[in-house]
Amino acid sequence: MDSIGSLQTFVRVAELRSFVDAGRALGVSAAAIGKSIARLETSMGVRLFHRSTRSVTLTAEGHLFLARCRRILDEAEAARAELSERVGSPRGRLRVSLPTVNDLVLPVLADFVAAYPDIALDLDFTDRMVDVVEEGFDAVLRVGTPVDSRLAGRYLGSFNRYLIASSDYLRKHGTPRRPGDLMQHHCMHYRYPSTGRLETWPLRDAADLRLPESLVCNDIQSRVHFATRGHGIAFVPDHSARHALATGAVVTILDDYLDASSSFHLLWPSGRHVLPKLRVFIDFFSEHMFPEGRLRGGG
Secondary structure (H helix, E strand, O other): OOOHHHHHHHHHHHHHOOHHHHHHHHOOOHHHHHHHHHHHHHHHOOOOEEEOOOOEEEOHHHHHHHHHHHHHHHHHHHHHHHHHHHHOOOOEEEEEEEOOOHHHHHHHHHHHHHHOOOEEEEEEEOOOOOOOOOOOOOEEEEEOOOOOOOEEEEEEEEEEEEEEEOHHHHHHHOOOOOHHHHHHOOEEEEEOOOOOOEOOOOEOOOOOOOOOOOEEEOOHHHHHHHHHOOOOEEEEEOOOOHHHHHHOOOEEEOHHHEOOEEEEEEEEEOOOOOOHHHHHHHHHHHHHOOOOOOOOOOO
């Protein structure tokens, strides 16, 4: 029987599709990773990966073995966790995918690290819709209504998105009264890094508008900053513009034409034993992400 370590190495390579990245994650060289995989393939009598100069992909046998390995490692981790619960605090590595809403999640994550120093966070910030199960994540923070039946989840709160601009900008360029007025304004857009597409502004009665693209970037806070400096109009989540709105640096416009509410959910693979490290993470996020009740909604 191969060691748990070799199975963990195989799973890491399968998740990252790179010997180099897997070695970096595990703290060993790519050559050591390659040797470990070669020994595993020899002992199994099958080829687990297709290798090329540019990529590492699973063979059909590799896909079957990956599912088995994850179950084995899950059971081993559950057994270890049950024993550790008897002698100390939750511990272990926790792999989490999160959207790029740093203003919300970074303070919570920092407080979590302080509260649970024995849990090692492995964080992936992306707007890509990751496959939580196939890519081996323990949990994912997701915007919008969950649609994956393989995942269990907990509702965290809801929020709105607004069109914002500074009073100085509106004095110079006029305040839009209807969506069509935006055609004469400086519109600052968000580009999704994973797809290259621009975020849609969900304005009623404006489906055919092709808005000006005065500025495009893949960061929320940059657009809030440009808006406060009077460079145009941005469509942003209320939590990202909270300080700017509270101080009067920006105001909202066209509120009556927007239907832009959404929600946050924390999701994890269903049908598994929820390990102590994941349980405390779920509970901590539920309690601390919106402690002031500043986001609208219930649940």
